[in-house]
Amino acid sequence: MEVLMSTPNQRDLVIIGGGPAGYSAALYAARASLDTLVIEQGMPGGQIATSDMIDNYPGIEQCSGAELGQKMKAHAESAGAQSTYGSVQSLIRHESGFTITTDMDSIEAKSVIVATGATPRPGNFSGEETYRGRGVSYCATCDGMFYRGKHVFIIGGGNSAVEEALYLSNLADQVEIIVRRDVFRAPRGMVDRLSAKPNISIRYQTSIIEVAGSTFINTITFRDNATGKTHVESYDEGSVGVFVAVGHDPATNLVAGLAELGPDGGVLTDEHMGTTTPGLYCAGDMRSKSLRQVVTAAADGAIAATAAYHYIESLTA
Ligand SMILES: Cc1cc2nc3c(=O)[nH]c(=O)nc-3n(C[C@H](O)[C@H](O)[C@H](O)COP(=O)(O)OP(=O)(O)OC[C@H]3O[C@@H](n4cnc5c(N)ncnc54)[C@H](O)[C@@H]3O)c2cc1C
Known part of the structure; x- marks a missing residue:
């Protein structure tokens, strides 16, 4: 040429x-x-x-x-x-x-x-930017390995949240999906695949509103979207991760x-x-x-x- x-x-x-x-x-x-x-x-x-x-x-x-x-x-x-x-x-x-x-x-x-x-897309909770890469992730394929044997939360109710949960269930000990509403947006057939994984559970009508800690996350604040009530859960530092999977x-x-x-x-x-x-x-x-x-x-x-x-x-x- x-x-x-x-x-x-x-x-x-x-x-x-x-x-x-x-x-x-x-x-x-x-x-x-x-x-x-x-x-x-x-x-x-x-x-x-x-x-x-x-x-x-x-x-x-x-x-x-x-x-x-x-x-x-x-x-x-x-x-x-x-x-x-x-x-x-x-x-x-x-x-x-x-x-x-x-x-x-x-x-x-x-x-x-x-x-x-x-x-x-961001999860829009307090501490999200501060703990990005130190407990907050946007990609299970990228960061899942760091959570082997740990406890992870996945924010989202669509296809990507379900996919990320299934992927992480093979690495993490415990996987909890945080769904803002009382139903998933993902199709029924996809959501049904979650029930085959005993280490996956779902918290409906729930949002994560804050993560906090020292070098890594050690506390997470949840809000019950039906009642508006909030509560804080504590974890050993570095033992927990929050994956944002909202697209x-x-x-x-x-x-x-x-x-x-x-x-x-x-x-x-x-x-x-x-x-x-x-x-x-x-x-x-x-x-x-x-x-x-x-x-x-x-x-x-x-x-x-x-x-x-x-x-x-x-x-x-
Ligand atoms: C925190 C984080 C960790 C990740 N970890 C991994 C990992 O471990 N392994 C992995 O494989 N993938 C990982 N990914 C995903 C990976 O980074 C992306 O898939 C990849 O970077 C996509 O490459 P890209 O070139 O398509 O787009 P990008 O990397 O998004 O690059 C697009 C570029 O275009 C520039 N740009 C945009 N608009 C304009 C404009 N108008 N004028 C001039 N420039 C513009 C932007 O500044 C940017 O530099 C991670 C992503 C994130 C956010």
Whole structure:
């Protein structure tokens, strides 16, 4: 493929988001000789940059999330990708490609990969931010191992709460699901699967309103939503965890009108990460998907970059 000498504001490929999906895409695109720019508004690594430890990325037994993010960025840049800091405000498709407007600049690209991630919805209880990663988690697949033999609470009444409870029941001694209302939102068939697990119990019409402790959580305050009464339960420090499983908010604003969304609010793509707009690909947690992890985001990024390469090549064929 011909490599065009682009000006700084004209690129073959712009990748929006410097998380695992974005930097994996950048690595594959740069290795395919695409003139590639990653635009990131915060820390490289995205969500994992906030995690003390990643221990389920194949080949890397243990690593801090920030370090893994930096390594992904450095790897992509060593292959020739460039990065810039900026918050993308809009993405417009026109006849000859895309215009990407950041808070500082405007860039033209032949193809765009949007990899803006997702945010786990908060549980909205006191102490949630303070004990995030120290007793409060948003992902059983990520953190379940740390609760082997312990007591865990799962907040939520939908599919993800049931899935997380089933997963954690194979690790934790005791699993309690905290359901705000008097019924689950998850379908009956799914909820019935819980009864096969003797270490899972359910507290209906209950909310967790506060967690507290020292280094880790040691007290949890519950509210009975029928009576409004509250009570506090105490645990040995480090023996208890609270998993918030109330869904994710995929960051899809930039692709409004350019791509279709699925029932979970994520972008629907084809198997090449393509959207309904030619030349526009979406990768990682922002997609409609069942497993939001580093390894799946990285895989999406690699597929999207390969598809973008073939798309750009087809423009000059
Ligand atoms: C606390 C925590 C712990 C986790 N632990 C694990 C774990 O142990 N193992 C595991 O596999 N997964 C873990 N995950 C999940 C994992 O981090 C995600 O699945 C993964 O980061 C998704 O990658 P992504 O690139 O799709 O999105 P993200 O990581 O969300 O990256 C998206 C990036 O896009 C940027 N962005 C968004 N909008 C714009 C914009 N308009 N302009 C410019 N940049 C923008 C964001 O700043 C962000 O950096 C964890 C998640 C959290 C929150």
